[in-house]
Amino acid sequence: MFRNKKRQQQASKNKDPKTIGDVLDHLGKSRDFVHFQHGNTHFSCWISYFRTLIDIDYVHRDVFPFLYSDSIRNMADIKDQLPLEKLIQTKDIHEIQSKLLEGYIIIQKDERSPECLIVPSVKIQGRQIEKSEVETSIIGPKETFVESIDTNINLIRKRIPVPQLTLKEIRVGKLSRTQVGIIYIDGIASEENVNTVLQRIQSLEVASLIDATMLALMITDNNWTIFPQFTDTERPDRVSGAVYEGKIAVLVDGSPNALILPSTIVEFFAAFDDYFLPWNISSAYRLLRLFAVALSALSSSLYVALLTYHYQLLPKDLLGSLISSRSSVPFDPVMEVLILEVMIELLREAGARLPTKVGQTIGIVGGIVIGTATVQAGLSSNILLIIIAMSALAAFITPNYRMATTIRFIRFPFIISAQMFGLLGIGMCFTYFVTHLIRLTSLGRPYIEPIFPFRASDLKDAFIRLPFQLQNSRPMFLRPGDPARMNTTRTSQEKGKKSPDIDE
Amino acid sequence: MRIKILLLCLFLLLLTGCLPSNIIDDILMVEAEGYDYLGKGQIMGTATMPNYVESGNPGSQGAGLPSTAAMMRYISGVTYDGKSLVDKFQPEGQRQLKIGKIRVMLFDDKLARHGLSKQLDFRNRDPDTPRDLTLAVVEGSTREMLTAADYQTQIPVSRYIQDLIQQNSQQNYPDSDLAQILYSYYGEYMDAFMPIIQKQGDHLALVGVAAFKKDKYVMKIDGDDVFVFKMLFQPFDQGVYDYEFARGKHIALRNVHTSASFKVRNGNSSSPDIYARVKISAQVRQAFPGSISKKNADHITKLLNRHLEWEARQLVHRFQTYRVDPLGLGNTVRSFTYRFDGHSWPDRYPHARFHCRVNVNIVQTGISQ
Incomplete structure (x- = not known):
């Protein structure tokens, strides 16, 4: 001391x-x-x-x-x-x-x-604007941010050619004096939100600031949570969409990511591709993602709970294959699950750290060799291997990487509580996470907003995405300065008199 | 505060081993129980449980038996009537015996006639009893049925019996799941019934429905009358009724929908009038050549109506003579009668007048030319 x-x-x-x-x-x-x-x-x-x-x-x-x-x-x-x-x-x-x-x-x-x-006479040396690699999209813009803040601002500004687009600049870091840009549309973004962001960034006491995600962790509302509270993205189109909505974007010099503040939890499960597909199809995909998250978080713990305590709940036609595939496994279900889960995490971590060229071999080694070998060696059952692989796959469906890591991590408390109390334990763990989420805020705004507090108007772009002509107001969550996106009377006006195609 | 929560979590983690668990490959799941009455309050109990095949190399499937094939294992023993078989046989099991996945409980007809009150009470009391448990009366020995190895199918006998009963409950046989049986057993002014199965050589067959008076099996409804019984008991479809309208000439109908509605008059009198009105929509499945076409459908329908009415009256009449009420007619009368006199109902039931009107509507006769 x-x-x-x-x-x-x-x-x-x-x-x-x-x-x-x-x-x-x-x-x-x-x-x-x-x-x-x-x-x-x-x-x-x-x-x-x-x-x-x-x-x-x-x-x-x-x-x-x-x-x-x-x-x-x-x-x-x-x-x-x-x-x-x-x-x-x-x-x-x-x-x-x-x-x-x-x-x-x-x-x-x-x-x-x-x-x-x-x-x-500053020399700007950096890479060219490249195609998106983290948040890939099939259709739609492919540009991504680079490490130079001026280029990044250019990418946003050319999408928002309005004089109200405001850029505030703050230097962060006692030693690094890193340039941080705060971008919003004056008049649409809530003044309160802007002031909160400015105040939080200005009052930072740090020596250096390397990346935008670091900044996100520094200005977060709750330091203990595992849920990311601000969206980070490498796509300028996503940032400009958010800025048009009334959100605030924060850019950091030297970081190819932008932060979008504030965010609700549903935004982490929305890919920007959703806006390029018909509303009904993209709604179906959003629901699929929601299902995938539930599957990923709960499937392995349900396996533990059912096989350890609640044999009554297993479908009778599944009993035979479950028991015979488990009969040569020497571990309890929970150990079996933990071994496979840790193995998948090892594979993922190895795949992320290895150079790209070696990374491909890891996929083959991990997926095929280790997977089948574990089963053949009798270390885990066939069915569990399928469940774990499915839940790993489902975790990667989450479009945001930071949220995907959270979803992958969240299953471990579930598995342990399932081992402790069975289905009751899963229920308790679920309750804990729900209460935690209810208490979370993002920039002082409720984190799970369209659900709690319930805002029916914000559900239009949450789990399902309604057509654009119905999205005529900005999210209430943001308390925007100008709530109306467009003139609602004109959007609902009749286009013209209908004339019959065929004269009778 | 934080330290307290941490300590709590630590204790929970350390104490998890103390909770009893039922890991599925470490328990023996009883799948069928059979009770044979030996007389003087003694029964011969039989329990079967599958031993799932342990394939030598679980990675290479394909060789050997399919994973659903199971070696059945059975235990039999004599004990007193009303004893839990699981507790009785636990000393013979190398793992914990568990009742939670039991599929069928079989009683031989002697025990059924002796009374099932102890078994039903025990099942009703046990929280481990599964929802889809099938109860049945066996003509012959349940032990023989459960332990025979000469069936034509490889699937475990418990699944064989349950599938047999559940499949037929979708067609001619009335629903007789555990909930239905316990409801009518404990309910007032109604009686329980169970399907009767019989081992016929190397296969099993449903041969009728056993009507109970309280907990005792007193009357058998034959397989041919089951359609009429179900028609009065519950709305259903997919049943088949075979009608012999002249000697050697049959017509078989598959009902698309059947519904019965009741009306009661003079519910508190000594002989209440019960009016049943049954509507049947049916299609012709098979017919004697030239017997039915669009023109003479009316004629056949009239015959059929009268025949079914007669059958229904006969059936109810038999119920009345045996004083059993599996149709729950007493309950129907109660629901139609203001200030129903339930006390005297058992005496008045045999004198109730049952009127039945059946209306068959043939929706399709098939191609006949």
Whole structure:
């Protein structure tokens, strides 16, 4: 305890740079820091930059020629003649330091003069916009976010060409000073929600921020829950759809994910593809996903409960095959289930960590070799293998990866409570999760909103998706500034007089 | 608080082993019980339980017996009437004997005539009793029926019996599941009935319905009369009635729908009038060539109506002479009568006048030309 205090005191003793000389001396220790004097007959100045951060081509082509030209006589001339829109002249040491570290060029009259001119020359290096790989879709847009925030904002802004689209910028992280962008449509997004987001992000006390999902965990309402409270997505179309709805998107520089706040639990089970299919088909798929979640969470624990305690409930035609396939298994049902569940989790984890090329072999090894070998070795029964494989498959149906991990994890408490009390245990565990979900909030809004508190109007886009002409209001959940999506009287107007096809 | 919850979870985890469990491959599930009456309050009890085949290599299916095939195992022993057979036979079982999946309970006709009150009371009391338990009376020995190895089918005998009874309950035989039997056994102004099965050589057959007076089997409804009984007892379809309208000339009808409605007059008098009105929609399944067509359907229908009416009256008359009421006529009278005098009903029942009107409507005669 005391040691920790001492360590924290030491950390705060780090000396701040007092003068520009301190800054330059300190940065000069890095090998990629360039600091040199430029001089010709009329004018001389000191130029410093990090050569790994600036766009060298750009500097040589567009900045230095002007500096070396004869018409430059003093610092003011530079400011006038450089054809750049954003030159800053400042004495603020902190700004100078941070700009240097972001890839700007500093120009000084003398080596130690506090007056600096900051020239933007940031090199943007990142990957191209690629096809979606995490949230794939068959039809619809394929673009995904990349690691550069400017590109990401561009992807959103070109889908929402309205002046009300507002971008707020906050720097997060004591050391990293990561750029965080908050995007919403002024007038549609609830002001309260915007203020909550701003306040939560501004009051963060962290050293660094690497990714948007990290930010989601930092600003979450409840730190103990296993349920994700904010949707993360790599699809700009999904983000813009949410922003049009009145939600708030948060982008983090260096992260290919955007956060959508606030979210309800049903949104995690809605794929964006649902909006590209006819409403009845997509509703059927949403219900299928709901069924898959129930199957995934409950099937293995039901197996444990039924085989351990409630043999009366087993269908009589299934008894024979269940018993004969279990007769050579030496374990109790719960051990058998846990062994197979852990095995599937190992396979999934191995598949996720391995390089792509080796990953395919893991699928074959895991699925075929281990699966059949376990049964043949008598470590588990045939029927259980099918159940576990089905529930693993069903867990991956969840479109959101973070929710999918939650669904996979949630079955373990169910299995253990099924072993403890049978069906009663499953009921108790279910009750626990339901009460937990009822108490959860996302940005202060109820997490399982269309169900509790019950909002019939929000059910239009929850478990089933009604046709677009009926989706004429924004979700009540968001308390939007402008609830109506469109003029309802006009959508319900008759299109015209019907004329018979065939004159009789 | 948090520590308390953690401790609670820990205790729950540690104490799970103390809960009795019924892991399905560690119990013996009794599938059929048979009771043969030996006289003087002694019975010979028989229980069968399947031993599911342990195939040598569970991964490679296909060889050997199918997984549903089971080696039946049976235990018999003499005990007193009303003893739980599971408790009696537990010393002979290497695993726990469990009653929760029992399919059939068989009583031989001697025990049925002696009375089933102890068995029915025991089954009613036992929470482990499954919902789809089938009760039946056996003509002959239940032990022989349950232990015989000469059946033409490989499926376990318990399943054979249950399938036989359940399948026929969809057709000519009336519903006689556990709920129905217990309801009519404990209910007022009605009596229970059970199907009767018989082992005929290498197969089993339903031969009629046993009508009970309280817990004693007193009257047998023959297989031919079961259609008439069911017609008065419950609405149904898919039954087949064979009518011999002239010597050697038959017509068989499959009923599409049958419903009976009752009316009662003078319910508290010494001889109440019970009016039954039965509507049958039927299609002709088989007919003597040229006997029925669109033209003369009316004629045959009239004959059939009169015949069925007569049969129904005869059947009820026999019930009245035996003083059994499997149709629940007493209950019908009660429901039609204001301030029904239930006390004197058993004395008035034999004198009740039963009137029956049957209306057969032939919806389809089939192709006849």
